[in-house]
Amino acid sequence: MILxxxxxxxxxxxPLAFIGYAKFAGESKMGPRENHNPREWLEATQGAKKRAYWAQLNSFEAFPPFxxxxxxxxxxxGAISAINTLAVLFIVLRLGYGWCYITDRASLRSLVWFAATACTVGLFITAAVG
Structure with missing residues (x-):
C-alpha cells in the first residue's frame, strides 16, 4: 500500500483530534450531561474551543476531495512519489491549519488552507498527467 x-x-x-481538543481541553470539559446534546454544547463554547470545533467541521469538508x-x-x-509527497504535505498542512485555527492566527490559517487545497488540486493534476 502506498504511503x-x-x-x-x-x-x-x-477531525477527531480537533473535536477532542474542543471537548476536553481547558477547564470547561464536556461531561455526561453535555453529551446528551453535544452539538448544542459545542455551539455554546467560545474562544479556542469554538475554533477547534470549526476546525473539525472544515476538516470534514476538506476530506472528500483529498x-x-x-x-x-x-x-x-500517477507518479507514486508525487502522490505520496502531496498527500503527506496535505496532512502536515491540515494539522498546521488546525493549530492556526485554534490559536486564532486567521491570516496564516487562510494561507495554510490555500496550500493544502493546492495539494488536493495537485493530486488531480498528477492523475491527469499520469
Missing part, C-alpha cells in the same frame, strides 16, 4: 493511502486514513480521523484525489491519482497511474 498516500495511510494519509487518507489519517485525514479521515483528523481522498478522491489520492485514489484517482493512484488509479490513473
Amino acid at each position: 498516500a493511502y495511510w494519509c487518507v486514513l489519517i485525514a479521515a480521523f483528523m 481522498a478522491a484525489g489520492v485514489i484517482i491519482a493512484a488509479i490513473a497511474g
Whole structure:
C-alpha cells in the first residue's frame, strides 16, 4: 500500500483530534450531561474551543476531495512519489491549519488552507498527467 493511502486514513480521523481538543481541553470539559446534546454544547463554547470545533467541521469538508484525489491519482497511474509527497504535505498542512485555527492566527490559517487545497488540486493534476 502506498504511503498516500495511510494519509487518507489519517485525514479521515483528523477531525477527531480537533473535536477532542474542543471537548476536553481547558477547564470547561464536556461531561455526561453535555453529551446528551453535544452539538448544542459545542455551539455554546467560545474562544479556542469554538475554533477547534470549526476546525473539525472544515476538516470534514476538506476530506472528500483529498481522498478522491489520492485514489484517482493512484488509479490513473500517477507518479507514486508525487502522490505520496502531496498527500503527506496535505496532512502536515491540515494539522498546521488546525493549530492556526485554534490559536486564532486567521491570516496564516487562510494561507495554510490555500496550500493544502493546492495539494488536493495537485493530486488531480498528477492523475491527469499520469
